[in-house]
Amino acid sequence: MRAVIAREAGDESVLAIGSAPDPCPGPGEALIRVRGTSVNRADILQRRGLYPPPPGASDILGLEAVGEVVTSPPGAAIAPGDRVMCLVSGGAYAELLAAPASNCIPIPAGMSFEEAAAIPEVFITAFQGLMRLGGLQPGDTALIHAVASGVGTAAAQICAAAGARCIGTSRSPGRAAAAAPWGAEPLPVTTGEFAPSVLSMTNGHGADVILDLVGARYLEDNIACLARHGRIVLTGLVGGRRGEADLGTLLARQGTITGSTLRGSTVPEKAEIMRDFADWALPLFAASTLRPVVHAVLPLAEVAEAHRIVEADEAIGCVVLVP
Ligand SMILES: NC(=O)c1ccc[n+]([C@@H]2O[C@H](COP(=O)([O-])OP(=O)(O)OC[C@H]3O[C@@H](n4cnc5c(N)ncnc54)[C@H](OP(=O)(O)O)[C@@H]3O)[C@@H](O)[C@H]2O)c1
Numbered sequence: 001m002r003a004v005i006a007r008e009a010g011d012e013s014v015l016a017i018g019s020a021p022d023p024c025p026g027p028g029e030a031l032i033r034v035r036g037t038s039v040n041r042a043d044i045l046q047r048r049g050l051y052p053p054p055p056g057a058s059d060i061l062g063l064e065a066v067g068e069v070v071t072s073p074p075g076a077a078i079a080p081g082d083r084v085m086c087l088v089s090g091g092a093y094a095e096l097l098a099a100p101a102s103n104c105i106p107i108p109a110g111m112s113f114e115e116a117a118a119i120p121e122v123f124i125t126a127f128q129g130l131m132r133l134g135g136l137q138p139g140d141t142a143l144i145h146a147v148a149s150g151v152g153t154a155a156a157q158i159c160a161a162a163g164a165r166c167i168g169t170s171r172s173p174g175r176a177a178a179a180a181p182w183g184a185e186p187l188p189v190t191t192g193e194f195a196p197s198v199l200s201m202t203n204g205h206g207a208d209v210i211l212d213l214v215g216a217r218y219l220e221d222n223i224a225c226l227a228r229h230g231r232i233v234l235t236g237l238v239g240g241r242r243g244e245a246d247l248g249t250l251l252a253r254q255g256t257i258t259g260s261t262l263r264g265s266t267v268p269e270k271a272e273i274m275r276d277f278a279d280w281a282l283p284l285f286a287a288s289t290l291r292p293v294v295h296a297v298l299p300l301a302e303v304a305e306a307h308r309i310v311e312a313d314e315a316i317g318c319v320v321l322v323p
Pocket of ligand 1: 039040041042121122125146147148149150151152169170171172175176213214217234235236237238239240260261262263310311313314315317
């Protein structure tokens, strides 16, 4: 099969199309003909040699795919010909992919592969952070960092669908405003400080749930603007992994900080998350309450350009690759 091969660790120029052996599905795995995948921040880190695939995973990049089932294992809920979206630990930048059948869910009826490719990783990450770990309730205020990102634009829509208010940050006023159509109230963070603005926008209440895609750089302000019994869900570290904060404030607010990565979840854990997500989100996609946000669709052969767009923080939503 054709697949993206990384010659070595490095910048996007190390990526090129080459040939690789067809994947052999193991027990419980389906073979998927890939019709689309999206570029994730984790792919960039892996390409640079900073985020090796977990043991046993393909060393081909790509954590999610949409496509048609070619073969499925005995007893699976999916069958050959089904249009599915899936999460994997690697291997999706290719024409064929072996994926755990339990980590495949149906593509919303009538949706194109290109649109569906902008769903799995970003929507499921946002759903896991806001709904399953953050316990977002109607009437809550959520603070979503990097709201113009793939995960951010998904999170803003999940807040709206859940009846919660969403304040969305970006380092650029233009990118913060770009997320307004998905229900986010823009909050540019040009100085690195945002807690006073969040407290003033919420009349001193603060944020009930913070979906933090940034990490260390925002830790201190996250705690400073957390509501009583508020939940910070750490989901990304683009702003660094070592931070300093006033733990006394966290204590006094009875606050919680938790972390989550989909890639670090086991196959059964992912299956449970995906089942919950499918039950909650598929009817909302069918009603167009939730919509994939596609920044660009590029052929797999233009993978280097796709990585450049994401790495330069130019994308609003997802950059989709089509084999
Ligand atoms: N835990 C998981 O399971 C999981 C799954 C998928 C993604 N993620 C994480 O979620 C985040 C968003 O992912 P994505 O694929 O949607 O990413 P993305 O579209 O590449 O967006 C990341 C955004 O972060 C902001 N950013 C970059 N560097 C920053 C810095 N130094 N300080 C503050 N903000 C910075 C930029 O937004 P502005 O330029 O607008 O500020 C950028 O657009 C990433 O951190 C990714 O690793 C986690």
